[in-house]
Amino acid sequence: MSTIIEQVKTFFESWKPETPVEDVRQLAQAGSDRQYFRVKTPPRSYIVTYNNNTPENSAFLEFSRHFASKQLAVPEIFHSSADKQFYIQADLGDTSLFDIVQTEGYTDRTFELYQKTFAQLAQLQIQGGTGLNYDYCIATRSFDRQAIYSDLLYFKYYFLRALKLNYDKNLLLNDFEMLSYYLMQERNKYFMHRDCQSRNVMVKDDKVYFIDYQGGMQGALQYDVASMLWQAKAALPFEWRDELVHYYFDRVNDLLGNQLNKKDFLDIYKGFVLIRMLQTLGAYGFRGLFERKPHFISSIPFALRNLRWFLENKGIPIRLPELEKVLNAMVDEEIIKRFENIKADKESKLVVKICSFSYKTGHPEDLSGNGGGFVFDCRGILNPGRYEPYKKLTGRDKPVQDFLLYQTEMPVFLQHVYSLVDISVSDYLKRDFDSLMISFGCTGGQHRSVFAADSLAKHLQQKFGVKIELSHCIQDAKNWVN
Structure with missing residues (x-):
């Protein structure tokens, strides 16, 4: 990791040799392999991205420059390396629209930010889609019948198969074909973000900006709207979803000279809501049930309840009997509970005692009478104490935390710890x-x-919401002495 940070610094200085770099700090990764670094200089900060997937980078860079030429709501790109593995973009801060939903809730300000997002989305799709070179698209130039069918198979193989439900495979595939043909009736195709969700909308100075559109392609307007409004964990109030889709339609129709028919637009919109929810479940299945990433597993109950409400209140727009049978079976409460964590309540007796210690003084004794529990050895992780800047700090200081998170195997170590401990806590x-x-x-x-x-x-x-007793044998002793 120290090598990649040095490469980031060297790359930045090759662009601005006259500007001293004060600090380079890696940011948390999301679901992709892209690595982000915040480079601080005396006048301002920048985001440097490293990614060895050059086709993905080429798409993002080309799309960004095209969108910026039309003054659309995207980060400015300042520089990229010759091999396109590194690039520098504007620093939009750390607050996404999803963060605001989580911290502020469903306030007037949150609603206004969603309105701003949809107004900007309409421009990104229509103005941004005009003159865009779709040859840079990663997988396919357009969200055509084949791409739709692929999303449905993604759902079938990575999510539905894991549930082990009984259904007629041939009839289900026939329904997939019917849904694909139905969605292809939508002839109005512009730029489609493809992953338009509140996590990919940054908010800075009350303005919104889109990020992570490198997977974009040409497609129907309704897909991105469905993605944003039916994002499972954002869990927008259903009356907001109806109001905002109408708001978006008015913005789009203004840009298109009032050529759209509102009823036709909203009718097929329901089909895109369905395909987006199924694609999302496929992603949760792949990342969660196959790759065992906890964040995606925890999202499954939200997505299934989202789907259940849709089936009960909106309904599948065309007759797809086998798919409808499968979906109704999927959203049964017993299946949803398979993916939900047991939670501690006021009556729960369990207390989890967690402590840190030094092997020089020996591990602490379990006074509960149970003979002890887990003891994890962290000495296989690179020690920050070897380096002068961290010697007098502890694991509660941010520089040490950043070192452990971004320059060691600590995140991998902790994922294994969580997997083991979660089994016992749940039991x-x-x-x-x-x-x-x-x-x-x-x-x-x-x-x-x-x-x-x-x-x-x-x-x-x-x-789990479980009671915790946390202690640090060495550090607590030092504090007591002081």
């Missing part, structure tokens, strides 16, 4: 046990073990 809650002890050790009990213990405590609190 102990069901069986009404009262105690579980988990200890993390490192050489000095100062950096790695402290960070790991704090991280697990936060994870268990968020996932």
Whole structure:
């Protein structure tokens, strides 16, 4: 990681040799392999992206420059390397529209930001789609029948198959064909973001900007609207969804000289809501059920309840009997509960005791009488204490946390820890046990073990709502002495 940070710094300085770099810090990754770095200079900060997928980078760079030439709501691109593996873009901050939904809730300001987003989306699709070179598209130039059918197969193989439901495969494939042909009736095709969701809308100074449109292609206007309004974890109020789709239609129709028929537009919109929800479940299945990434598994209940409301209140727009039978079986409460975590309540006895310690002084004793629980050895993780800037800091200081997150194997280590501990916590809650002890050790009990213990405590609190007793043997002793 130190090598890639040096490469980022060198690349930035090749663009602005006269501007001293004060700091280079890696940002958290999302679902992709792209790595983002914030480069701070005296006048301002920038985002440097590293990605060895050059076709993906080429699409993003070409689309961004085209959109910027039309003054659309996208980040400005300042520079890219000759091999297009590095590029520099404007720093839009850390706040997404999804963050605002999560922190502020469904306020007037949140609604206004969604209106701004849809007004800008209409321009991105129509004005941005005019003159765009679709040869840069990664997979296919357009969201055609084949692409729609591929999304349906993605849902079938990566999500539906895992549920082990009974259905007629041939009849289901026939319904997939029918849905694909139905959606292809929409002839109005412009730029389609393809992953238009609130996490991919950044908010800065009350303005909105789109990011992560490198997978874009030519397609129907309704797809991106469906993606944004029916995002499972955003869980927008249903009356907002109706109001905002009408608001969006008016903005689009203005740009197109009032040539659209509102009833036709909204009728086929329901079909795009359905295909987007199925594609999303396919992604959750692949990332969650196959790659075992907890974030995606935790999203499945939200997506299924989203789908259930749609089926009960909107309905599939054409007759697809086998698909409808499968979907109604999928949204049964018993299936949804398969993916939901058990939660602690006021009656739960379980207390999870988490501590950090130094192997020099030995691991702490379990006083519960249960003989101890998990003991994890953090000494296989690169030690920040070897480096002068971190020697006097602890795992609770941000520079140490950033070092462990972005320059060591700590994230991988913690994912394995979470997977093991989650099994026990879930079982102990069901069986009404009262105690579980988990200890993390490192050489000095100062950096790695402290960070790991704090991280697990936060994870268990968020996932299970369980009672936590957190202690740091070495650090607490130092504080007591002081």
